[in-house]
Amino acid sequence: MNLHAKLLQRQAEGRPVRVGLIGxxxxxxxxxxxxxxxxxxxxVGIADLSPSAAQANLARVGWEAQRTQAGSLAEAVKTGATHVADDWRSLVRHPAIDVIVECTGNPVAAVEHCLAAFKEKKHVVNVTVEADAFCGALLAQRAAEAGVVYSLAFGDQPALICDLVDWARTCGFPVVAAGRGHKWLPHFCESTPETVWGHYGLTPEQAKRGGLNPKMFNSFLDGSKPSIESTAVSNATGLAVPSNGLLYPPASVEDIPYVTRPKSEGGVLEKKGMVEVISSLEPDGRKIPYxxxxxxxxxVEAETEYIKNCFEEYNAHTDPSGRYFTLYKRWHLIGLEVGVSVAAVALRGEPTGVAMGWNADVVATAKRDLAPGEMLDGEGGYTVWGKLLPAATSAAMGGLPLGLAHNVKLLRAVKKGQSLSWDDVAMDTSTDAYRTRRAMEAMFAPASSRSG
Incomplete structure (x- = not known):
């Protein structure tokens, strides 16, 4: 609760936290x-494949032009300005920079950026959660070996969920379930960039005006992003995931403590201690109020009669038994909140969520019947969506992680709804991302997947 005070102190001392942004x-x-x-x-600096687009975005968000006139990173450090270029390696290597914020959205590139930053003793706030979903545990280990901090990004839902889980456990509450919300109907998993805006509730004109990327937004809609983010939460908190994908139970805020109970008590969970996503739509498509x-x-659960009575005495909204209570944050502000992570890693040496193991995975799953020779186009595209599975299930089947299902050729036919494996595709095995994923599998694979 004192990060702002610490930042004020660094400002007064003339020792600001120096940041490099990639993307x-x-x-x-x-x-x-x-x-x-x-x-x-x-x-200190921004690295982007299109420096002119980065400059345009700086102007769009209100930066004064003189703030980005630094001719070099060294000049930027001296003058307090910001250098804009396309050279991420120079940014990562500059000795004055404390924290790298990886914000490309490209999971293969993100792994390369993270590993390079660790080698240069830089903390990393990884906004590209797609990368964390398929190799976060090993990224965290590599950071620890380098003596730096690797963190999920506050403002994005996984870090906010981790924060709520940490609150609950620090207070002494057992976590029954945790997650996020989503606008979901089962057929959304078949959505493509051509159909996304109608499902999403925007017109193509509104999307174009906002400069919105249909493939990216389709990854939100088709279930890929909820699965990716749920994977990150599971790996960071140890919470389990459903055995055959997210259930998306529909519920208002008021009904969350009703549905996020074990099946034996009238809810939807296979057991206590799970990740789940709540739908904002009824099965017939009607919007759920609030x-x-x-x-x-x-x-969370009140384990004693006394705690249950406290819930009642302080008007906490619970399920009918009075034992299950839900705390929630109804909104998240995405990139507007990333500063919390930057300050936490730089000033406290603490992540705002980090993978502690490999509990869950997101496996590429066919949106339609796919033929040999077709090219997979990753999350939000026309060919595959991401299905959340336990890591043991994915490891046993050799599941192809969604984050590596970009520009990959299919070797054999795959039926609609079938999850893909490594054997189904011709992988580029030369990337840091591929090698890191395979090393993580070898190091963190659940014991049940290695038996036999």
Missing amino acids: AGKFGSMYLAQIPRTPGVHL DIRMGVWVT
């Missing part, structure tokens, strides 16, 4: 909008 798209732009308003932080679509939640 200045929508998420990065939201963080850029807050930096001039945050004490004790200096954005939904949790854009928010996060945690359900």
Whole structure:
């Protein structure tokens, strides 16, 4: 609760937290909008494949032109300005930078960026949760070996869920379930970039005006992003995941403590201690009033009669038994909140969520019948969506992680709804991302998947 005070102190001492940003798209732009308003932080440099687009986004969010006139990173450090270029390696290697914010949204590139930053003794806030979903446990280990901190990004839902789980456990509550909300109907998993806006509730004109990427937004809609984020939460908190994918029970905020109970007690959970996503739509498509679509939640249990009575005495909204209570945050502000992670890793040496093991995975699953020779186009595309599975299940089947299902050729036919394996595709095995994933499998694979 004293991060702001620590930032003020760093500002007074003339020792700002020095940050390098890789990727200045929508998420990065939201963080850029807050930096001039945050004490004790200096954005030394931005690396983007299109420096001109990065400059345009800086202007869009209100940066004054003179703030980005630094001719080099060294000049930026001296003057307090920000250097904009396309060279991420120079940014990562610069000795003055304390924290790298990885914000490309490209999981293969993100792994390379993270590993390079660790070698240069830089903390990393990884916004590209797609990368964390398929190899977060090993990224965290590599960071620890380098003596730096690797963290999920506050403002994105996984870190906010981790924060709620940490609150619950620190208070002494057992976590029954935790997760986020989502607008979901079962057929959304078949959605493509051509159909996304109708499902999402926007017109193509509105999407174009906002510069919204249909493939990215389709990854939200088709279940890939909820699965990716649920994987990150499970791996960071140890909470289990459903045995055959997310259930998306429909519920209002008021009904969350009713549905996030074990099946034996009238809920939907296979057991206590799970990740789940709440739908904001009824099965017939009707909108649920006071939904949790854009928010996060945690359900806890009163283990004693005394605690249960306290819930009642302080008007906590519970299930009918009075034992299950849900705390929630109905909104998340995405990139506008990333500064919390930057301050936490730099000033406290603490992540805002980090993978502690490999409990869950997101496996590429066919949206339609796929033929040999077709090219997979990753999350949000036309060919596959991401299905959340226990890591043991994925390891046993040799599941193809969604984050590596980009520009990959299919070797054999796959039926609609079938989850893909390594044997189904021709992988590029030369990337850091592929090698890191395979090393993580070897190091963290659940014991049950190695038997026999």
